Amino acid sequence: MKSKYSEERMILPGLCDAQAKLGVPDTFELFMDLATVHADVLGISARFPKMKGLFWITAKTRIRFYRRPGMLEKVVTETWPETPGRVKCNRSYRVLKNDQVLIEGKTEWALYDVTQKRITSASSIYPEDLEWDEKPVLEDGFARIEENTSPENRIGTYTVSSVDIDLGGHMNNVAYVRMIARLFSSAEWNALQIEEAEAVYRAQCFEKEILSVYREEDEKEMRFTVTKENGDTAFQMRIVKGNHEEER
Numbered sequence: 001m002k003s004k005y006s007e008e009r010m011i012l013p014g015l016c017d018a019q020a021k022l023g024v025p026d027t028f029e030l031f032m033d034l035a036t037v038h039a040d041v042l043g044i045s046a047r048f049p050k051m052k053g054l055f056w057i058t059a060k061t062r063i064r065f066y067r068r069p070g071m072l073e074k075v076v077t078e079t080w081p082e083t084p085g086r087v088k089c090n091r092s093y094r095v096l097k098n099d100q101v102l103i104e105g106k107t108e109w110a111l112y113d114v115t116q117k118r119i120t121s122a123s124s125i126y127p128e129d130l131e132w133d134e135k136p137v138l139e140d141g142f143a144r145i146e147e148n149t150s151p152e153n154r155i156g157t158y159t160v161s162s163v164d165i166d167l168g169g170h171m172n173n174v175a176y177v178r179m180i181a182r183l184f185s186s187a188e189w190n191a192l193q194i195e196e197a198e199a200v201y202r203a204q205c206f207e208k209e210i211l212s213v214y215r216e217e218d219e220k221e222m223r224f225t226v227t228k229e230n231g232d233t234a235f236q237m238r239i240v241k242g243n244h245e246e247e248r
Contacts, residue, residue: 003133011071016070200235224238
């Protein structure tokens, strides 16, 4: 069985931002949906692990933008799992136009055993005849995002609402990214010309929780740390600025 799943799609308005291009948070959502569809094709959809007391956990997502496709543009989207590690697994993603890569990304994820209350091996859930012959993207892996919750870096709070909650009863992965995007005006967000976005999920958050957001930046990057009311870090994000989105 081939490990790669691909489909052609049109970038519809619901996935676009104020620039009429595929939005940055929407790309996270697009990749999440692709992984879900592919898991179903492989026979290991979200329904299957949950029936066995297992639950998907995404630990990290990293996405690199070369050119964000515009509204109504037709592209090819691809995803495939990388060879599993002992506990954690990676999954690669690409968005292409005429065989040129517009966007590429990867996630690190694991399976949580609800009964045992611990991370368990995910390698056994894949079909035995799956071919592990696809080259992973972003082979330099994930960056280390330093925490900085100094009082002077605190830029505000966010209250988790009903629209942030997913079927697991906690804040959806994409909702964290949208939370960061909401800190900016449209003009400020567009001016970042985001080259790369990386998210690290550290702890679950629930409806009505009040989260504190901290930001530090230099000429090239912005780094965010989001903490819960008890001080625990829930989420971190790194944004690399400066992509001029040249046509490729």
